[in-house]
Amino acid sequence: MLCAQFLGLLTVTGLVRALVLPVGSQLTDTEKGRRKVVHVLEDESGAVIVQTAPGKVVTHRGGSITLPCRYHHEPENTDPARIRIKWTKVTDSLQFEDVFVALGHQQRVFGSYRGRVELEEAGPGDASVIIHNITLQDYGRYECEVTNDMEDDTGFVNLDLEGVVFPYHPRVGRYKLNYHQAQDVCREQDAILASHGQLHKAWLDGLDWCNAGWLEDGSVQYPISHPRDQCGRKNTPAGVRNYGYRHKEDERYDAFCFTSNLNGRVYFLKRFKKVNYSEAVKACQRDGSTVAKVGQLYAAWKIQLLDRCEAGWLEDGSIRYPIVNPRARCGGPEPGVRNLGFPDKKFRLYGVYCFRKNKDSTGVQVQPTLQPKKTINSVTANVTRNN
Numbered sequence: 001m002l003c004a005q006f007l008g009l010l011t012v013t014g015l016v017r018a019l020v021l022p023v024g025s026q027l028t029d030t031e032k033g034r035r036k037v038v039h040v041l042e043d044e045s046g047a048v049i050v051q052t053a054p055g056k057v058v059t060h061r062g063g064s065i066t067l068p069c070r071y072h073h074e075p076e077n078t079d080p081a082r083i084r085i086k087w088t089k090v091t092d093s094l095q096f097e098d099v100f101v102a103l104g105h106q107q108r109v110f111g112s113y114r115g116r117v118e119l120e121e122a123g124p125g126d127a128s129v130i131i132h133n134i135t136l137q138d139y140g141r142y143e144c145e146v147t148n149d150m151e152d153d154t155g156f157v158n159l160d161l162e163g164v165v166f167p168y169h170p171r172v173g174r175y176k177l178n179y180h181q182a183q184d185v186c187r188e189q190d191a192i193l194a195s196h197g198q199l200h201k202a203w204l205d206g207l208d209w210c211n212a213g214w215l216e217d218g219s220v221q222y223p224i225s226h227p228r229d230q231c232g233r234k235n236t237p238a239g240v241r242n243y244g245y246r247h248k249e250d251e252r253y254d255a256f257c258f259t260s261n262l263n264g265r266v267y268f269l270k271r272f273k274k275v276n277y278s279e280a281v282k283a284c285q286r287d288g289s290t291v292a293k294v295g296q297l298y299a300a301w302k303i304q305l306l307d308r309c310e311a312g313w314l315e316d317g318s319i320r321y322p323i324v325n326p327r328a329r330c331g332g333p334e335p336g337v338r339n340l341g342f343p344d345k346k347f348r349l350y351g352v353y354c355f356r357k358n359k360d361s362t363g364v365q366v367q368p369t370l371q372p373k374k375t376i377n378s379v380t381a382n383v384t385r386n387n
């Protein structure tokens with residue numbers, strides 16, 4: 001299939017008869033961003049052929065990643081100064097955002113990529129770029145385009161992020177957010193609206209959530225692994241249910257947010273007394289931290305395997321706690337971040353989760369690649385849907 005895809009690409013270039021021989025085709029190699037070796041034979045003059053690793057490369061927030069792309073051109077002695085390498089991000093079906101351009105020795109990096117993108121330059125024909133200090137916004141599909149005097153060709157690479165998807169609604173309640181407000185609440189919780197791909201992967205890992213939420217593409221969806229009558233009828237199959245693209249200003253739902261590795265650590269503050277909300281804020285400050293955001297607690301649970309059977313305040317005024325190893329009296333048989341909702345801020349019934357930023361200024365945190373058990377992404381909370 002990979003060959004068929006690539007040959008499909010070649011027929012577009014028209015001029016070329018080629019034979020493609022992928023070598024060492026384990027997906028694990030390409031997933032980690034190593035490029036495939038490709039031999040292109042019987043080329044004819046004037047053509048440029050671009051090869052990107054099929055599939056995707058995977059990293060996390062704060063990491064560095066190579067977007068692999070190689071090209072081959074004829075005649076071999078084309079002046080390298082006339083080869084243009086251009087990387088763009090495919091933001092919408094037809095929209096592109098400039099990332100990087102190189103023409104000979106001249107290079108230019110655009111927008112939020114400035115200071116973070118460089119050519120790999122690992123020998124002739126290498127058009128790969130390295131992106132440093134990966135952000136949540138970098139997730140997505142990238143196009144590598146190589147042009148010489150006569151021809152151009154393109155290839156695509158998907159940049160995927162390790163992380164966690166979580167459903168969110170603010171204190172005002174369920175189904176109160178239009179699309180733009182959903183974007184804002186995710187940002188406020190140290191996250192970004194999730195993509196369909198991210199929600200689908202979370203569903204495969206067991207996420208089951210009975211409230212519909214906005215996704216980054218403007219659609220409204222929700223993941224169901226255990227069909228039941230309260231969640232759109234028991235006899236409909238399990239899956240990610242999709243309400244389609246909704247009106248971004250007028251319609252109101254919850255949000256599905258996505259976040260990735262933290263540049264810091266979330267912890268339950270040890271204290272003798274329970275605190276109200278303002279005491280919780282002060283207690284974290286005195287400890288050199290801030291009250292943790294919801295996204296930070298989810299990232300700590302999923303990536304740092306934070307497990308604590310004590311309910312604590314978070315920055316948005318909700319009360320939650322993270323459970324990796326389910327046990328009696330810790331809220332149900334599934335791992336998940338438990339949610340006790342938004343109690344009155346004056347209640348002195350809970351502790352507090354704080355977030356302490358790492359000291360280094362790079363924003364890069366190297367995490368052990370410890371992966372929790374497969375079921376770990378299932379999220380449970382004490383929320384019911386009432387329609």
Ligand SMILES: *[C@@H]1O[C@H](CO)[C@@H](O)[C@H](O)[C@H]1NC(C)=O
Pocket residue numbers: 331332382
């Ligand atoms: C959910 O909340 C109800 C009361 O609102 C409580 O009786 C029940 O034990 C809670 N379940 C969990 C799993 O916390």
Ligand SMILES: *[C@@H]1O[C@H](CO)[C@@H](O)[C@H](O)[C@H]1NC(C)=O
Pocket residue numbers: 276277278279345346347
């Ligand atoms: C929390 O308790 C303090 C006293 O320690 C009080 O001054 C403050 O008003 C309380 N905050 C809330 C939100 O009730």
Ligand SMILES: *[C@@H]1O[C@H](CO)[C@@H](O)[C@H](O)[C@H]1NC(C)=O
Pocket residue numbers: 133361362363364
């Ligand atoms: C990485 O990104 C973070 C957040 O945008 C920023 O604070 C930090 O300075 C960046 N570090 C580098 C090395 O660019």
